[in-house]
C-alpha cells in the first residue's frame with residue numbers, strides 16, 4: 001500500500017506523554033493513520049481499543065438478512081452455513097430420495113462434508129440440524145444465544161465447539177460436559193453451523209462521548225453519519241531511502257516527508273532519540289539517527305490537488321509518462337514552479353508537503369538490504385478547519401499537538 | 412501466447428482504431444488512458460470489457476471466451492482505474508460444468524490486484540486492494556472497500572462484507588477484520604498511485 005504504512009501511537013497507549021523517550025507501546029501497536037480517529041473536542045487520537053463501541057446493526061452478509069432486532073443471535077438462521085473445521089462457506093446440494101430429500105453440505109475449501117437423513121417434511125434445514133443435536137446441547141445453545149458473542153470467553157467458545165463435536169455421540173447418556181471429546185471414535189461428523197453475522201459498529205470518544213464513527217444502520221448502505229478521522233487532521237509521515245550513491249561511510253541517507261491533510265498551513269517539529277534500540281527499529285542492531293532539519297512549515301492542502309502534485313519527489317518514478325513529466329517539472333531550477341523549493345539546509349517544499357533529509361547509521365554491521373523502522377516524535381501547530389473545531393478548550397481555532405510515529409524506511 | 416494485436420479486447424468507448432501505439436514501448440495505450448502490456452495474455456478479447464485508466468501489466472492472464480456473441484454480458488469486466496500487477500490471472504472458468512464453461516469476473520472501480528494473484532469467477536467491488544499471491548476462489552463476492560492481504564486465500568463462495576480486511580488461509584490463520592471508513596479514500600488513492608507510478 002502506498003503512503004499509509006507508518007504506525008501512529010494512539011493517546012490511550014501513550015501514558016507518559018514523553019517526547020524524549022520512545023513509549024514502549026510503540027512496539028506493540030500496528031495502527032496506521034487510517035485506523036485512527038481524531039476527537040475534535042478532546043483534540044486527541046482515538047482508536048478501536050479506547051473508544052466506546054456500540055453495535056448499530058448486525059446482518060448476514062450472505063443473505064443480507066438484518067438481525068439487528070434479534071438480541072443474542074450471532075449466526076444466520078437461514079440457509080447460510082459455514083464449515084465447522086475451517087469456517088468456509090458450505091455448498092448445499094439436495095438429492096430426491098423417495099418422497100423426501102437428502103441434503104449434503106460440502107466445504108469449498110477443506111474435505112468437510114455432512115449428509116442429512118432423508119427429510120420428508122418441508123422444515124428449515126437449521127431446525128432439522130438442531131433437532132439432530134443432543135437436546136441438552138440445544139438447550140445450551142439456546143442459553144448462550146441470549147448472550148452477546150463478545151461476552152463469550154475463548155474458553156466458552158471452545159467448549160461450545162467441543163460440544164457441537166460431541167453432540168451426536170451415539171451414547172447420549174454418557175454426555176458429560178467435563179469429558180467432552182474423550183472418545184473420538186464415537187463421533188459422527190460435526191454438524192454444519194450457521195454463518196457468523198457481521199456487525200456495524202459505532203465508535204465514541206471515551207473522554208467526551210462524541211461519536212467519532214457512526215455508520216447508518218441499514219446493512220445495504222455504506223454511508224456514515226459521522227466520520228472524525230485522524231487522516232483528515234494529522235500529517236502523514238513517509239520515509240524513503242536515498243539513492244545508493246548517497247551512502248557515505250556507513251551513513252544511509254534518507255528522506256522524511258510530511259504531508260499536510262489540513263486546509264491550513266502547519267508548523268512541524270520532528271525529533272527522535274539519540275540511540276534507537278533494535279527492538280524498535282526492527283533490525284538486528286542499534287541505530288543512531290542524524291536529523292539536521294527539525295522544524296519547518298508545510299503548506300495547506302488545496303481542494304482538487306493533482307495526485308502527483310501532492311506526492312513527495314522521492315516517490316516519483318520513470319515508469320509512466322505522468323510521473324516522468326512531474327519529475328521534470330520539479331527538476332527545473334529557474335522559472336519552474338518548484339524552482340525555489342529547495343532550501344540551503346536540504347529541505348524541499350512541495351504543494352502540501354515538505355521533505356527533510358536525514359541519515360541513520362548502525363553501531364554494528366547492517367545488511368544494506370534491511371531497511372529499519374524509525375520512531376519520530378512530531379508536533380504540529382496549525383488551525384483546525386472552522387467546520388471541524390469543536391474543542392471545549394477556549395484556544396480558538398488553534399491546534400497544537402504532538403504524537404509518536406514509527407516510520408518504515410521504504411525503498 | 413495469444414497475439415494481442417489480432418484480438419485486442421474491446422475497450423469501452425474506445426475502438427481499436429483509437430488506440431495510440433507507442434513504438435519501443437511495452438505498453439499499448441488507449442485514448443482513455445488504459446495501458447495493456449504487450450506481454451499480457453488475453454484470450455477471448457471480444458468478451459472482455461476494460462474501462463478507462465486501467466493497467467494490465469506484463470504476464471497477466473485474462474481468460475475470456477472467444478465466441479461470445481455481440482450484446483451478451485462480458486465474461487471479464489474491469490471498472491475504471493483497475494490496476495492488475497504483473498502475472499495476475501483472471502479466470503472465470505467454472506470447475507464444475509462443461510469444459511470451457513465460463514462464469515463472470517467483474518472488478519469494480521479503483522480496485523488493484525497484486526502480483527501473482529489468481530481471481531476465479533467472482534465479483535469484486537470498488538476500492539478493493541487484493542495483495543500479491545492471493546487466491547480468490549470461485550463465486551466469491553468481495554464488497555467495496557476491502558483489503559485482501561498478501562498471500563490470503565479467500566475460499567469458494569465467500570461473501571466479504573464492505574470495509575473488511577482479510578488475511579490468512581482457511582483452517583490455519585484466516586481472519587476477517589473490520590476496516591475504518593478512512594479506507595475508502597486510502598484505497599482510491601492507492602489505485603491512482605499504482606496507475607501513475609508503476
Ligand SMILES: [Zn+2]
Nearest residue numbers: 010012047050
Ligand atoms: Zn486508543
Ligand SMILES: [Zn+2]
Nearest residue numbers: 060063076080
Ligand atoms: Zn444468511
Ligand SMILES: [Zn+2]
Nearest residue numbers: 083086107110
Ligand atoms: Zn472446511
Ligand SMILES: [Zn+2]
Nearest residue numbers: 039042205208
Ligand atoms: Zn473526545
